[in-house]
Amino acid sequence: MKKIIIGDNIVKSFGVDNEKHNVLDGVSVEINEGEFVSVMGPSGSGKSTLMYAMSGMDGIDGGKVSFDGRDLSALSEKELADIRRTKMSFVFQQPTLLKNLNILDNIILPSLRDNRKSAAKITEKARALMKKVGITELEKRDITQVSGGQLQRAGICRALISNPKIIFGDEPTGALNSKSAQEIMDIFSEINADGNAVMLVTHDAKVAARTERIMFMRDGKIVSELKLPKFDGMDMDGRVEKVTVEMRKMGI
Numbered sequence: 041m042k043k044i045i046i047g048d049n050i051v052k053s054f055g056v057d058n059e060k061h062n063v064l065d066g067v068s069v070e071i072n073e074g075e076f077v078s079v080m081g082p083s084g085s086g087k088s089t090l091m092y093a094m095s096g097m098d099g100i101d102g103g104k105v106s107f108d109g110r111d112l113s114a115l116s117e118k119e120l121a122d123i124r125r126t127k128m129s130f131v132f133q134q135p136t137l138l139k140n141l142n143i144l145d146n147i148i149l150p151s152l153r154d155n156r157k158s159a160a161k162i163t164e165k166a167r168a169l170m171k172k173v174g175i176t177e178l179e180k181r182d183i184t185q186v187s188g189g190q191l192q193r194a195g196i197c198r199a200l201i202s203n204p205k206i207i208f209g210d211e212p213t214g215a216l217n218s219k220s221a222q223e224i225m226d227i228f229s230e231i232n233a234d235g236n237a238v239m240l241v242t243h244d245a246k247v248a249a250r251t252e253r254i255m256f257m258r259d260g261k262i263v264s265e266l267k268l269p270k271f272d273g274m275d276m277d278g279r280v281e282k283v284t285v286e287m288r289k290m291g292i
């Protein structure tokens with residue numbers, strides 16, 4: 041299976057001199073193309089830091105991260121920016137959309153900077169994505185005139201418009217009620233079924249249970265891993281139970 045990301049013995053520390061401590065303490069992790077993974081662990085265990093290290097958003101202090109066969113530390117800022125723009129996307133707990141633009145313009149804005157594509161093509165793709173996630177009728181709305189779940193759908197459209205190989209989600213359902221959260225997870229499942237890898241950081245067993253591999257972190261290390269079959273809509277309760285048992289074992 042081809043790997044989209046290989047993180048080898050990643051070390052990341054914060055602080056200065058003798059106050060320094062390793063937030064990532066030699067983490068090795070691989071993600072296959074098209075895989076759907078999640079990361080769980082107590083607050084402060086290093087989940088978000090791992091995601092930012094693996095995406096090259098943040099530099100690392102030791103080890104190596106390869107993305108799509110290229111060592112991220114060997115790339116220039118421009119090469120890194122190109123990879124971030126074309127091969128990976130992020131979805132955050134609160135989508136960072138601009139207040140003075142409507143939903144459609146927010147979705148297409150990042151791609152308009154890529155002058156290899158025409159504005160008409162980008163708009164067409166945005167409309168197809170909005171249809172897919174069920175927000176077609178909201179394209180002219182201001183971002184203050186939609187619900188949190190609808191806003192997150194718009195954030196996902198914006199993330200998908202560049203057709204990335206991997207989508208990183210940092211608590212993408214964290215601000216939503218459980219019904220909206222499961223609807224957003226349906227969208228992530230669809231994205232994954234289309235062939236995109238997805239890596240989510242979550243505290244929610246129901247979110248993690250939708251993924252096929254859950255990595256549990258503690259004190260800057262991956263201490264355990266749970267594998268599940270790809271989610272096919274069946275046995276959600278059994279999957280959540282498996283995740284919950286593992287969380288209990290890990291003391292989460």
Ligand SMILES: Nc1ncnc2c1ncn2[C@@H]1O[C@H](COP(=O)(O)OP(=O)(O)OP(=O)(O)O)[C@@H](O)[C@H]1O
Nearest residue numbers: 054055063081082083084085086087088089090241
């Ligand atoms: N820029 C930074 N400067 C200093 N310390 C940081 C920085 N970013 C993260 N940390 C520290 O690194 C540790 C891990 O943070 P991280 O955000 O990765 O944890 P997390 O597992 O995602 O937590 P949460 O579940 O609360 O979001 C924490 O102790 C945090 O305070």
